Amino acid sequence: MTIRYGFLSTHPPTRCGLATFNAALAAHLGRAGVAGGVVRIAGHGDDLTSEPGVVHTWTAGTPAGWRDSAAALNSFDIAVVQHEYGIYPGRDGGEVLSVLRRLTVPSIVVLHTVLSRPTPSQKSLLEQIAGAAGAVVTITRAAHDRLLAGYAVDPAKISVIPHGASDYAGPPIRRHPQPHLLTWGLLGPGKGIEWALRGLARLQKLKPAPVYTVAGRTHPKVAELHGEAYRASLHQLGAALGIAHQVRYESAYFDDAALGKLIRSADVVVLPYDSTEQVTSGVLVEAVAARIPVVATAFPHAVELLTDGPGLLVPHKNPAALATAIRRILTQPALAATLRDRNGQAEPTLRWPVVAQRYRELAATLVTDHHPVAVAGT
CATH class of the missing domain: 3.40.50.2000 (Glycogen Phosphorylase B;)
Incomplete structure (x- = not known):
């Protein structure tokens, strides 16, 4: 099955762990020659230069920026949304929920933080995000268990897919005579x-x-x-x-x-x-x-x-x-x-190729089972 992936995340040239993760996942899911695209979240002071593959930039302070972001993601077969508190506009980054509710394509939300002691607002938001998503991915078993124990979410939606790793293994390189x-x-x-x-x-x-x-x-x-x-x-x-x-x-x-x-x-x-x-x-x-x-x-x-x-x-x-x-x-x-x-x-x-294959399998299930629904008005 050929699937075109749309991604919502911080992304290079932004330099943070989330941007690096999204760039690596997008690159590996696109290695089969399938065109994908990134809706990039850019904060105040971020370099707004567009990297290859970025189809839209949601800049901080854009009124109702979620609307255009959702429209861009709806041009793909599936949306892969990276979630971290604070990278999206709104209280606790709550405008990401507006994106999810406006999608007409299935979605995978990747949770990079699951708090054991969230505020009531953070807890409610994460539960609503999980409810709106087609599937939710935690990167560790610890996050999976914490999510099920502390939040009202559907266990059937939750998958554990590890963080991918680059191919840095190889012979030792001595930079210093000391350890x-x-x-x-x-x-x-x-x-x-x-x-x-x-x-x-x-x-x-x-x-x-x-x-x-x-x-x-x-x-x-x-x-x-x-x-x-x-x-x-x-x-x-x-x-x-x-x-x-x-x-x-x-x-x-x-x-x-x-x-x-x-x-x-x-x-x-x-x-x-x-x-x-x-x-x-x-x-x-x-x-x-x-x-x-x-x-x-x-x-x-x-x-x-x-x-x-x-x-x-x-x-x-x-x-x-x-x-x-x-x-x-x-x-x-x-x-x-x-x-x-x-x-x-x-x-x-x-390794990233193994991790990307897990995402392909999850995406294929969601796309196959998806039945488009009308989106509520603005």
């Missing part, structure tokens, strides 16, 4: 880098002591509100701890080739996130698929993917535990090898 720790992604409060720095200070007796790369630009929304205050605080902390010479800050947005080389240079990927809510982490998936051992705080996606698997879990905001876990991997070659082997077992199901 190399790595965290990457958009930077801002909540990333927990301060705890990793404090953990690094506890590893000074290792010979040689490791170096730590913190790669990625400051999140645009953080930069807009607070500038580079968080990054500056990290530099100050590193200096106070006496480890500034061991930390490399690479404030860049990496293309696939550069990111692949950076990941393969790491001995350990460190994810010291503060959040106990995070049910989706693209960085975690990429690290596992690249077969790099991971040390992560016990946020839900990490618990799901790393328990008895390819990494070690530590409590939140606990530099001593971070240091202990990192030391174990760096000083116990058998443990590091075991973690890499476990990564290899998880890797095939995380």
